[in-house]
Amino acid sequence: LEGTAVYDPPNFTWPAGTHVCVVEVDTETGQTDVLRYVAVDDCGVVINPMIVDGQVQGGVAQGIAEALYEEAVYDESGNLMTSSMTQYLIPSAMEIPDMILDRTETPSTTNALGVKGIAEAGTIASPPAVINAVVDALSHLGVTEMGKPASPERVWRAIQEAKGAAS
Amino acid sequence: VIPAPFEYARAGSVEEAISLLGSDADAKILAGGHSLLPAMRLRVARPSMLVDIGRIADLSYVREDGDRLAIGALTRHHDVANAEALQQLCPIVAHAAGQIGDPQVRHMGTIGGSVAHGDPAGDLPAVLLALDAEFVAQGPNGTRTVAATDFFTSLFETALAPDEVLTEIRIPKANAGWSFMKFQRRAQDWAVVGVSAVRANGGVHVGLTNMGLTPLRAAGVEEASRRRRGPRVRRGTRRRGDRAPGRCVRVRRVPPSAGEGARSASARGGLGIALLAQDPIRYSRDWWIEFAVAIAISIAIATAVSLIVGRYVRRYRRRTKETGDDVEGRRRRRLTTVVGLAGGIVVVIAWLMVGLTILRGFNVSLGPLVVSAGIAGVALGFGAQTLVRDTISGLFIVLERQYDIGDVVDLESDGGVVSGTVEALSLRITSVRQFDGTLSFVPNGAVHVVRNKTRGWGRAIVDVRVAVAEDAGRVRVVLEELLEQLSSEEPFESALRKNPEVLGVVQVTDAAQVIRVAAETEPSRRWEIERELRERITARIAERGIRVPPVPMPQRGSEPDA
Numbered sequence: 001l002e003g004t005a006v007y008d009p010p011n012f013t014w015p016a017g018t019h020v021c022v023v024e025v026d027t028e029t030g031q032t033d034v035l036r037y038v039a040v041d042d043c044g045v046v047i048n049p050m051i052v053d054g055q056v057q058g059g060v061a062q063g064i065a066e067a068l069y070e071e072a073v074y075d076e077s078g079n080l081m082t083s084s085m086t087q088y089l090i091p092s093a094m095e096i097p098d099m100i101l102d103r104t105e106t107p108s109t110t111n112a113l114g115v116k117g118i119a120e121a122g123t124i125a126s127p128p129a130v131i132n133a134v135v136d137a138l139s140h141l142g143v144t145e146m147g148k149p150a151s152p153e154r155v156w157r158a159i160q161e162a163k164g165a166a167s
Numbered sequence: 168v169i170p171a172p173f174e175y176a177r178a179g180s181v182e183e184a185i186s187l188l189g190s191d192a193d194a195k196i197l198a199g200g201h202s203l204l205p206a207m208r209l210r211v212a213r214p215s216m217l218v219d220i221g222r223i224a225d226l227s228y229v230r231e232d233g234d235r236l237a238i239g240a241l242t243r244h245h246d247v248a249n250a251e252a253l254q255q256l257c258p259i260v261a262h263a264a265g266q267i268g269d270p271q272v273r274h275m276g277t278i279g280g281s282v283a284h285g286d287p288a289g290d291l292p293a294v295l296l297a298l299d300a301e302f303v304a305q306g307p308n309g310t311r312t313v314a315a316t317d318f319f320t321s322l323f324e325t326a327l328a329p330d331e332v333l334t335e336i337r338i339p340k341a342n343a344g345w346s347f348m349k350f351q352r353r354a355q356d357w358a359v360v361g362v363s364a365v366r367a368n369g370g371v372h373v374g375l376t377n378m379g380l381t382p383l384r385a386a387g388v389e390e391a392s393r394r395r396r397g398p399r400v401r402r403g404t405r406r407r408g409d410r411a412p413g414r415c416v417r418v419r420r421v422p423p424s425a426g427e428g429a430r431s432a433s434a435r436g437g438l439g440i441a442l443l444a445q446d447p448i449r450y451s452r453d454w455w456i457e458f459a460v461a462i463a464i465s466i467a468i469a470t471a472v473s474l475i476v477g478r479y480v481r482r483y484r485r486r487t488k489e490t491g492d493d494v495e496g497r498r499r500r501r502l503t504t505v506v507g508l509a510g511g512i513v514v515v516i517a518w519l520m521v522g523l524t525i526l527r528g529f530n531v532s533l534g535p536l537v538v539s540a541g542i543a544g545v546a547l548g549f550g551a552q553t554l555v556r557d558t559i560s561g562l563f564i565v566l567e568r569q570y571d572i573g574d575v576v577d578l579e580s581d582g583g584v585v586s587g588t589v590e591a592l593s594l595r596i597t598s599v600r601q602f603d604g605t606l607s608f609v610p611n612g613a614v615h616v617v618r619n620k621t622r623g624w625g626r627a628i629v630d631v632r633v634a635v636a637e638d639a640g641r642v643r644v645v646l647e648e649l650l651e652q653l654s655s656e657e658p659f660e661s662a663l664r665k666n667p668e669v670l671g672v673v674q675v676t677d678a679a680q681v682i683r684v685a686a687e688t689e690p691s692r693r694w695e696i697e698r699e700l701r702e703r704i705t706a707r708i709a710e711r712g713i714r715v716p717p718v719p720m721p722q723r724g725s726e727p728d729a
Contacts, residue, residue: 031350069352089352089353092354092355094353151352152352
């Protein structure tokens, strides 16, 4: 005897959120510090708030790492230069700020529980939030774009270029 | 991840370590192991033998040696960071040691290991280079001293021979201003670059971390600093609250000292300059000026407090002089007493603060002082016993309102009775002005009984002596008539609380009978009433021909200070 049942929801769920980041950029060293990070997400009905917060925090940490630290570097012949944790820089807890987390709850209409996903919210929202904050911080110098990661050297060079273009 | 095979030997002494090193050409010394072991695990280092000197206890010390400081090679970073001698006499070393790695690293890693490893990215080598440190090395042929400038020869290479052990680091005392900054991507990482600056020999010595194959001296910066008596030294403000308090000196726009060559080197040079430009040099040379200023300020404050308090107290005291016995007068006297007392306490506290400021300036920490005061306090206590007793008595005199300033009192003390008007009341003593002007100081603790003659009400008592043969009834009528007149006359009417009355005959002798007249008065006006009564009665008796006994009997007087 065998029974098979498949649940195929009629449509995807669409979690939404807004992340706001405040950074301080040292224009002399290019060092960026994240001073404040506020994340408001909507993942529909929350079943376990602790897990939701943890997902957002982890995702934001990963996003900050992507925006400011992590970089895969290859040499001219295509060898990966950052092949171990001694070369591939990920931030420690010291570099990740305390986050202010909040949420709205708009139940999903496409499933019975009213839930949406949360896992990737932090990872998706945080890199642009951080990079935009860096660009905004440097906009008065004429910096209009910033590659990832916004490492001190890249930021410093962007500042020098902007200064060179201005003069 | 797994090191190549190696022998392991633990040395119990420096001599043993040297002989072990001599027995194997590829032997390496293991101290804290926080640089060598990771290198071995990456198989960058493949020593055939590890000579563990980590447990030679007598190589861990920090001591003053004349005008220098000596640090044992096996002193852990944590101990270096917390050595009081270093914190006071060469703070940059203590501070830099406290910035190395994380607490676990600092509890294992040693200063000698950091130096002997010869890593240009290490925090301490550049600091020691800037300080013109000397390194004491012991080998099979005895000890020798190597200057820091000759010590670091190349990347991970030093002037130490393979069979030599670094035993001691000697540094000058340098607490006249310093700065240590490092730039790191991540907490606990090696510095991308680091800059240390120390004021010494009239100039600034600058050491650079991780900007070359060895730790470097920024000769260009030092030259500039000599030329300008401080490299365009300018007073700056504190940055982000993490620096030494008070005045700081900012080093600005120093010429690049490294930067030619590779691109990354140039970036690092730029970073180094940026770092140097940002950190205010900690400025401690003028500590005694700050100290003097602190003392001057505290003395000025204390003096001002004394003057202001003194003025107020005097003003209150002046006003007290013309007060009466009414509620308002009593209130004012009370106020004067309390103001005087509180003022005295405030002044004492102000001067106590001056004392504390001076003690703190000399780095006398108050904790131990309090403890020793506990011991000395027992001895001191015997001496201060009366002081304490006086103070507590004074407190109770005020709290219980036994007397206020302006009250007329008899104070029965150890030295007899002191009578007069209270002029001042401090926690310790009461000043009493006697009627003849003598000012007596009575310790509050010595006051046993207080007789306050200006409290509530007073009674004027006059004894009238008439001859035995006189009719007491007639005399009474005469007296009552007189009393009635008196009690309707100012200024006496206001002094009397009740009409005076003739009490009657209180004594009869062979020749005289004594008739007592008494009047309840405002407390401080009884004497006035008594005087007036005596005067009028004597006159009236003579006028009415009432006979008086021939021998005068001593009059019962109640004048103050009579």
